[in-house]
Amino acid sequence: METEETIRQRRHRLATVPRACEACKIRKIRCDRSNPCSNCRASGLTCQNPTVPPENQPKQDRIAHLEKEVNQLKERLSVVEAQLTKDRQRPNAKLSASHDHPVNTSPAAASPAGGVYQGHSSFGTQSVQAGEVAQQIVGAEVPQNGLNLDSSFLQISDVLQPNDGFTALENYQLSNGPSSRRLPEFDPLPSEIVIAILQEMKVNRPIFLCSYVINDPELLEKLCQSTYFPISPPSLGQITAMYGLLFCLLKEYIAFQHPLSKKYDLAANLVKCERNFTAGIETYDMMAVPSFENVLSLALGTFKAQEDGKPLLCCSLLSAAASHCRMLGYSRQSTYNKYDARTAENIKRVFWTLYTFDKNLSLLEGRVSYLQDCEIELGYPECSPNPAFRAWDESFVAGIKLAQLQGQIFHRLYLVGTLRISAPQRAQDVDELANDLRTWYSDLGKIEGSGINHPQVYELSRRSWDIMYYSTLTLVLRATSLSGAATELNTQCFQAARSALSSHLTCFGKYESSESPGLLSESDYANWVLHSASFTPFLVIFVHAIAATSIEDVNLLDEVVEALRRIRKTSQASERLYTVCATFSRLGRGLVEARKANIGMYNQQEDSLRLDGNSGGIFTFGLDSGDDVGFTFDFGDQLNAVDAGEVSALLNEWADGQSSIMTILGTNFGGH
Structure with a gap:
């Protein structure tokens, strides 16, 4: 019995059978x-035999190409395996659900998606665009020379693909070899406490x-x-962010005497x-390597620095976090296309x-924002x-809009170049910004808070908005004539x-009243x-x-000082602020009660004051009544010689539009 013909044999036999020429087929x-x-x-025509279809041509070239691709994949896989082996051999951080089973920590970042952002002017972005154009051209026109361009496009796509390796620590250190720095050794919380917190936050x-930095319990x-039950070693950023979030939750549960505290x-x-x-934040890796977990950790570190009354540390952590955001492209909407909706929102x-x-610190400190x-x-x-x-979310958005206004206030009224603009232009800018602030404050009052979670805390937070509004409005209106x-x-x-100072007193009174016992501390x-x-008010x-x-x-002034x-x-910054304000209040009472002070040109009918900046400074406080400054009052009982000089310098800087909250908090009155 004859064997049946295979498909390959049949194709080969048919390929050898002559076919009709092209001229006969057309006719x-x-x-x-x-x-x-x-x-x-x-x-009398040229007889042209038909070309063999591409699928019937020998496929040795394509097989060779596929073999080459497989070899390349093997090489890349071996590189990845070698990298994982090297990561496991690095110093490990001890962390586990129980004290007996430590979990290794990888210093590399573990972002939801890799790749450092490059803008439109970068060579990488323009190369991607050029590759897309070339691919469109090839897709529209079949090459006549029979060349197979698939491998070239695959290679271009592979080279230009965002590289997760950019988040590896080796790219952010000067040494060529593995880092000799030891990662911190973490002292883990008992797993039963962590599980109890996770279960509780899902219910309540x-x-x-509720809002602000994150509102997704699933993220925690x-x-x-990833830390307690890891499939792969957790990154330093993941561990640090986890402890930062748990710290905030535990602090809240303790303040509210949550049942878990029993x-x-x-x-x-x-x-x-x-x-x-703190151990995770205070590492080189955290400040140098951009990743989402590191950004989140630094944001939480900024909160903690604010709570501890350390404004300079707050600025340093904020600077590092902002730098990471720029490198990761978090300011561009196109960056979020590669994330799922939940991750993008976080x-x-x-x-x-x-x-x-x-933006808030930029205006308070008088420096350009990051x-x-x-x-x-x-x-x-x-x-x-x-x-x-x-209402929590709408308030968060309102805070963003206020921050945008604060950024405009600094750039239009307090930036170095704007101090030299004409008085009419400055007056117009002041009016526009003041009206924008009033519109923002009106919109804030339209937020409906009925049915909101934690209504007492929400209502208490509304009081602080009054302080922010009036103090920011004061900064705008005070800048009317800084240019002359x-x-x-x-x-x-x-x-x-x-109104700003009165709002401070009202808000502080609510913190101490019986309406909100234990909700927030004096330190908060x-x-x-x-x-x-x-x-400035x-x-x-x-x-x-x-x-x-x-x-x-x-x-x-005396009520505010009290x-x-x-x-x-509560903090060194609070102590210094009290000392400065108490000095001004004491000085102001002495001058007013003496009724011999003469400062600038005060128009009682219009309730306006003009302070001339000539003759080397507006304010000069001395100890002798004979000083030629317009004040005929002995300051010996109000200020010592050091305080007098500090007050004079501070007020003259303030009159010129140069002083900031850092100037006040850095002033060292009375040796404090």
Whole structure:
């Protein structure tokens, strides 16, 4: 019995059978399939045999190409395996769900998606665009030379693909070999406490997860899973971010006397969390390697620096986080296309949180922000449709809009170049920004908070918005005439400053009242409210008090100083702020009661003040009554010689538009 013909044999046999020539096929006549055929000879045509279809050509070249691709994949796989082996051999951080089974820590970052961002002007981005254009051309026109360009396009795509290796530590250190730095050894929390926290936050959303930096409980759950039950070694950023979030939650549970505090020793575990989080933050890897987990950790570190009353540390951590955001492209909407919706929203919230911190500190400190509006094209975070969280989210968006206004205020009124613009242009800018602020404040009042989660804390937070609004408005109105040789303060500026100080007293009173026992501490008020708002209103009212000899203004200053006295021990920054303000208040009362002070040109009818900046400074406080400064009052009982010089310098800088909150907090009155 004859064997059946295989498909390959049949194709080969048919390929050898002569076919009709092209001329006969076009004329649709029978061809004798000779070469040349009789029809073409009779007609005087060129007889052209049909080309063999590409699929029937020998495929040795394609097989060789596939073998080459397989070899390349093997080489790449061996490189990855070697890298993983090297990572496992590095110094490990001890972390485990139990003390007996440590989990290795990888120093490399573990972002949701890799790749360092490159803008449109970069060679990498333009190379990608050129490759896409070439591929479109090839797709539209089949090459006539028969060359196979697939391998070239695959190679281009492979080379230009965003490289996760850019997040490896080797790219952020000067040494060529493995890092000799030891990663911190973490003291893990008991797994049962972590599990209890995760279960509780799913049932009752804590305040910290209602809005602001993150509002996704699943993010913390994933960080805990990657650390306590890892498939691969967790990164330093994952561990640090986890402890930072747990620290915030434990602190909230302790403050509110959560039932978990009766079952577990939360205070001891809070200390452990703080120690682990600090150890992770204070590493070179955290500050140098850009990844989402590192950005989140640095954002939480910025919070902690704010809570600890350390504004300079806050700026340093914020600078590193902002640098990571720029390298990862978090300010560009196109970056988020490679993430799923949930991950993109988490990253977006962290970025906007850093943005609000940055713009606020920029205005308070009088320096250019780290994140520039010109490089940001990103929508606001989504607001939850759930009434329990919607007002929290809308307030967060309102905070972003205020931060954008604060950025405009600095760039249009306080940037070095703007101090030289004409007075009419400056007055127009002041009016526009003041109106924008008033519109923002009106929109803020339209946020509906009924049915919101944690209503007491939400209502208390609304009081701090009044402080932010009036203090920022004072900064705008105070900048009317900074560009000339004189400083003018009008009645609108005085009213805004007075409202800002009154709002401070009202807000602080609510913190201490029986309406909110134990909700927030004096330290929380000092670090999150007091130091987050400009204290320029205090200086404005001080100047108005001595110019108008207003005992009412002096009494207001004394009330504010008394409130500051009760929170002066919360941090070194609070102590210094109290000392500075107490000095001004004491000086102001002495001048007003003496009724012999003469400062600038005060128009009582218009309630405006003009301070001439000639003759080497507006304010000069001396100890002798004979000083030629317009003050005929002995300051010996009010200021010592050192304080007099400090006050003079500070007020003259303030009148020129140069002083900032850092100037005040850095002033060393009375040796404090």
